[in-house]
Amino acid sequence: MSFLSIKNIHHTYFSEKSATEALDNISLDIEEGEFVSFLGPSGCGKTTLLSIIAGLFPPTSGNIQLDNKPIHGDKDFFIGYMLQQDYLFPWKTIEENITLGLKLLKQDDPESKSKALKLLKDFGLEDIEKQFPKQLSGGMRQRAALARTLAVNPKILLLDEPFSALDYQTKLKLEDLVSETLKVFGKTAVLVTHDIGESIAMSDRIYLFAAKPGRIHKAFPVPGELRSLSPFEARSHPLYSDLFQTIWKELESLETIGEH
Numbered sequence: 001m002s003f004l005s006i007k008n009i010h011h012t013y014f015s016e017k018s019a020t021e022a023l024d025n026i027s028l029d030i031e032e033g034e035f036v037s038f039l040g041p042s043g044c045g046k047t048t049l050l051s052i053i054a055g056l057f058p059p060t061s062g063n064i065q066l067d068n069k070p071i072h073g074d075k076d077f078f079i080g081y082m083l084q085q086d087y088l089f090p091w092k093t094i095e096e097n098i099t100l101g102l103k104l105l106k107q108d109d110p111e112s113k114s115k116a117l118k119l120l121k122d123f124g125l126e127d128i129e130k131q132f133p134k135q136l137s138g139g140m141r142q143r144a145a146l147a148r149t150l151a152v153n154p155k156i157l158l159l160d161e162p163f164s165a166l167d168y169q170t171k172l173k174l175e176d177l178v179s180e181t182l183k184v185f186g187k188t189a190v191l192v193t194h195d196i197g198e199s200i201a202m203s204d205r206i207y208l209f210a211a212k213p214g215r216i217h218k219a220f221p222v223p224g225e226l227r228s229l230s231p232f233e234a235r236s237h238p239l240y241s242d243l244f245q246t247i248w249k250e251l252e253s254l255e256t257i258g259e260h
C-alpha cells in the first residue's frame with residue numbers, strides 16, 4: 001500500500017437546511033517523500049480533503065491510511081500543518097515557539113532540542129531567536145513556522161496556501177527554502193494552492209480538482225527535469241511553460257463547463 005492511501009472518499013457537509021457535497025469519490029496515492037499539489041477553483045474541496053488528511057474530521061465515507069494505519073483516532077500520527085497565517089504565539093520568542101511542540105509532546109530531550117535549534121540556524125533565524133513574532137517580517141515568521149512544523153518531525157506536511165499572503169519576492173525565496181528542506185529531510189508533503197506556477201515549480205504531481213461536487217478532474221505528473229531544479233530555476237525551463245499552458249487550458253475548460 002502507498003504511504004498515503006485515499007480510497008473512495010466522499011464528504012458532505014450537512015446543516016439543518018441543506019447538504020453540500022464537498023468531495024465526490026476521491027482516490028489517490030502518495031508515496032513517501034513525494035510532493036503533491038491540489039490545484040483548482042474555489043470551492044472544489046481542496047481544504048476539505050486536506051482537513052480530512054489532517055484528521056480534523058472523518059470523511060462521510062471512504063478510507064484513508066497513512067503509513068498503513070487509519071488516520072482517525074491514532075494519536076501517534078504526526079501531521080505538520082503550515083497555513084497562510086503563521087499562528088506563532090505572540091507572547092513567546094522565536095526560539096520558544098520552535099521548541100514548544102517538543103515540550104508539548106514531551107520530546108524535549110537534548111538531541112531533539114539541538115536538532116530544532118539547528119533548524120533555526122539553517123533557516124537564517126539565529127540572530128533573531130530571542131525576538132517576538134511581531135518584531136519580524138511576514139517571510140521570517142513563515143520561516144519560523146516552517147522550522148516549528150519540522151522540529152517535531154512530522155510524517156507528512158500539509159501546506160494550505162502558506163505563501164499566498166507574502167510579497168512575490170519573499171514567496172519565491174520561501175518556495176525554494178521549503179522545497180530544498182523537504183528534499184533534504186525526505187518529507188512527504190501536500191500543498192493546496194490556487195497558483196499553477198507554484199504547483200508546477202514545487203511538485204512531483206498535481207491533482208487538478210473540479211467543483212460541484214469537488215472531484216479530481218485530472219492528474220499531471222511534473223517532468224523529472226523540473227524536479228531536479230529549484231522552484232525558482234524551474235520557472236524558466238521550457239517544460240514549465242508547456243505544463244503551465246496545458247493546465248491553464250484545462251482550468252479554462254472547467255470554467256466553461258461551469259458556466260453552462
Ligand SMILES: Nc1ncnc2c1ncn2[C@@H]1O[C@H](COP(=O)(O)OP(=O)(O)OP(=O)(O)O)[C@@H](O)[C@H]1O
Nearest residue numbers: 013020021022041042043044045046047048049214
Ligand atoms: N464547514 C462547512 N460547512 C458547510 N459547507 C462547507 C464547509 N466548508 C466547506 N464547505 C463547502 O464545501 C465545498 C468545498 O469547500 P472547500 O473549502 O473544501 O473548497 P476549496 O477548494 O478549499 O475552496 P477555496 O479554494 O476557496 O479555499 C464548498 O462548496 C464549500 O462552500
